[in-house]
Amino acid sequence: MTFSFSATPEFDFITCFAQHIQATLRDGMLEMPEKLGQGFIRKIAFGPDFKITIHHYLLQEDLIIKRSTSGLGNDLITVFFYDNEQPLGIAYDNNPHVLFSQRDESAIQVTSNDLSSTIRFPAHQRINYVVVAIKPTRLKELLGISNPNSVVQTITRSGSSFLFFERMQAEAKLLLKKMAAVDMSDGLSNFYVQNKVQELLYLIFHSLSLRESAAHQTINSADVARLLHIRKEILSDLSVPPVMRELAQIAAMSETKLKHLFRQTFGNTIYNYYQQARMEEAAFLLKHGKHSVAQVGYELGFSNLSHFSRLFEKHYGQNPKRFSAS
CATH class of the missing domain: 1.10.10.60 (Homeodomain-like)
Structure with missing residues (x-):
């Protein structure tokens, strides 16, 4: 199954995906139809500039999500947390899929909204990932770093083009599992999830803030495709x-x-x-x-x-x- 979309400012993933698979969306929750698999996608908004989507499901066939840049600006940061028992296939610039990892399949990706990408999720495997979409000003306010390094400066500066990868540690994996298992009928579930998301953001930005400061070089989808190919060569x-x-x-x-x-x-x-x-x-x-x-x-x-x-x-x-x- 392939789902393609253009990353326009007003695009809403869960609504369009529900239409694509002919499923009903209720209160931000999409239950996977039995013919496709089992599990859910849940969207939670903490305001117009900070939203998350929780994916927790097992599908009967591979799911390929293709995101193309809209050309309408990139004033949005996407933080992608993926934890699964199978390797994650990520490709850029329409290149063949490149496995992100061999043994440790989990990954965290922080990217601007102007890079085209393709992500493949394997069938018959439990998929557990969270996508955070946040505006630079809101993220900067949340982080509250008085003297950020060049990496954090690049991410929180409107109009930057960037992609950063980090390995996922055990603490982040545990947080993802807790978020997927939360009782959604609990009136405080959104509050609970918001706290866990902020913990996830702390973990990734703590790691990124420890990186050496250096002049940021603008990156495009073709550059990223080449880098992932080089990574594959190194690990082969x-x-x-x-x-x-x-x-x-x-x-x-x-x-x-x-x-x-x-x-x-x-x-x-x-x-x-x-x-x-x-x-x-x-x-x-x-x-x-x-x-x-x-x-x-x-x-x-x-x-x-x-x-x-x-x-x-x-x-x-x-x-x-x-x-x-x-």
Whole structure:
């Protein structure tokens, strides 16, 4: 199932989606028709400049949501929290879907409203995500940061074009589950959800506020498509370190531009991002696979197991052998 829309200022997702699937919308709640699956979409407004949509469902077929920019301005911030057991497919500029993650499927995305995107949600898997739509002035007021770094300044400044990704930590995952499970017949449910949403916003903007301040480079949908492709290349074989010259050729960017945009979007250098993914893969294999420490080290390209142990301990506070046994 594919749902396409143009991100105009007056667009209301839940109303148009209900019409698309021929479902009834009651008091901001859309129950999924049995022929499509089970679950719900719920919209809650905390004023004209701050709204959220909660998605909690299991579908019989893949759901593909295509958002195209309207060209009518981008005075809206979208914060997208996704937590699911399956990888999230995100594509930009009509490129093929790129899996956002291999082992840790959860993601947080903060974007301006002027980037076209395609998101695929897999069938037969519990989908649990929240979309926050908020105006820059309202967000700035909520955050109340007196001296924001360049990232927060970019997001809260009207007219900026941006996209930032963050990994989702356990605390945010728990908040999403609580929001999906709230008793909607409770008269205070909206108040409860608003508090949880503000906790989610605190978590993501706390992380973003810790990023190094640097001059923001405007980004477009084609740039993001290239960056996600580069990310896929980096993660496709974690036993081989990334070669900047080759990645720049693949991205059709200068090395300088690629380095800057990658760090700006993902919050880390390409090499550090690769090393972090490498350690996460090692942790996954040690915990869930039937691999010895030596097998994991060699599989991830370490010829020196002492170096692998030191690097792993730096990331997790335990050497691989102790981590595997714990």
